[in-house]
Amino acid sequence: MAYLSSAEHLAHPQSEERRGQVGWIIVIVLFLLALVLFLAFPLETISVQPWVTAWQAQLRLALIQLGPFILVGLLGAVVGFSEIVATFANYPREALRTRWAQFLVLVNLTAAALAFWIARTYAPSADLVMTIIGVGLGFQALIRTRFIIAKEFSGKGSSDISLNLGWLYDQFQNLCKNQIDLELMKGRRTAVTRLLERFPKIGDLKDIAAYTIVSRATLTTDEEKAKLAELDTLFNPNAPANFAKTSMALMILENGGQAYVDLLLSESTPTPSKPTPESIAKQLVEKYTLSDLVALATRLLTSENEQNWIKDAAKTAQGAPEASQKGTIALFLIQRAGTETVLREIL
Structure with missing residues (x-):
């Protein structure tokens, strides 16, 4: 069938890209493990070249100095992941795989490290552990602080020269989220089209959508009722048929997720024969x-x-x-x- 060939065509690049990402993750993990073993091993107790011992000592010193920045950066990356997941709650995995999402996480990591440097510069005597936790989880509030570079002589403040990184950060966040949404649009449209090809009858789409909504374990009773009411509104003789079917297919995707849609469309999924x-x-x-x-x-x-x-x-x-x-x-x-x-x- 047409949708199967299309699905196979789309699946191969995605699977190859995923294998490439997994390969890079394995390489990075192995490198980090080797680095940890090298730093932890007591080279002073064995006979090695002096430059190896000196290099190990320099790496340990660098790790002590950069360790807080690394920890804060990791916390900032976690905050970035959380923002993306919260914004694209229906497609969290797909959103995190986009390049703009990865770029946003990287910028969050860098921004958190920058905020930590600012915090240590202004308050060098503050508790290090609390500063790491506070900046790592709340760096966005810190980076939105308006820093006064030069103050007006009269003291009124209307002509102060200040640095407002928060505005730039907000604009960048909005740009990234919009680009992520645009990248997801292609996948959503492809999934909806395949669902319509696989289930052309509006009654079948309604049954699948209703089952998908009822099967969700995280929906509250009110949310479930609202979604079912929306589904009933679409299943109306006065509603345009194409719009109703497309909306139902999108509802299946949003409530079930991409993996659920792939299961419905899978060639190996047994489809019980039904009377016509x-x-x-x-x-x-x-x-x-x-x-x-x-x-x-x-x-x-x-x-x-x-x-x-x-x-x-x-x-x-x-x-x-x-x-x-x-x-x-x-x-x-x-x-x-x-x-x-x-x-x-x-x-």
Whole structure:
């Protein structure tokens, strides 16, 4: 199928890129382990070249001097990760994989180290541990501080020369988050398109979206009700069909995540064979009279517009075959209520 070839085409570059990232992580971890072992090993107790011992001593001294900056930078990176995850709560992993997200984390790391240098410059006698923790977790507040370089002689402050790094930092953050969102747009559109190709019927999309929402463990009762109400609003005969289906597919993606969508679209995922809408409609036509079918459809479809449509369809011009009327109503009922709901009534 078309969507499978598209999915395979998109999956290979992503998997290769992911393998490359994992490879770099392994190399960095091994390098850090080797460095730690080199610094911790007592070279003075064994016979080695003097320059090796001197190099180890210099590295230890540099680590002592740079250690606080490294710790603060790591805390700043954690804050950057948290900001991205909080901003893109529906796509945290995908957002963190973007280049702009990695750039934002790197800038946060650097900004935290810079803020620590400023803090130590202004308060060199402050407790080192508390300064590391305070600056590492609250460097954004510190970097938004307005630093006065030259004060107006009159003391009014209207013409003070100051350095406002906070404004630049906020602008940079907004730029990064906008670029991350734009990068994610491509992935969202691709996933929605594949869902629409895999599940072209609005009833199937509604069933999957409802199951996805109900299955979420972190949603509160109010959030779940709000999402289900939004889903019911889309499943409306007055809503444009394409817009409704696209919105439902996006709802599945946002509530289930990319991995869940990949599972739904996976070729290896067993898809149970279901009766077609035409076969279900045939059973309805054979089992129910026109009045009974109208009563069934009116009971299952609570929307006033849908009920009025059914009643109008049952009042077709005189001479029209009853089977044709029942077939039209049956297909409309299946489309709006979903195949599973109708099957439960038949079986």
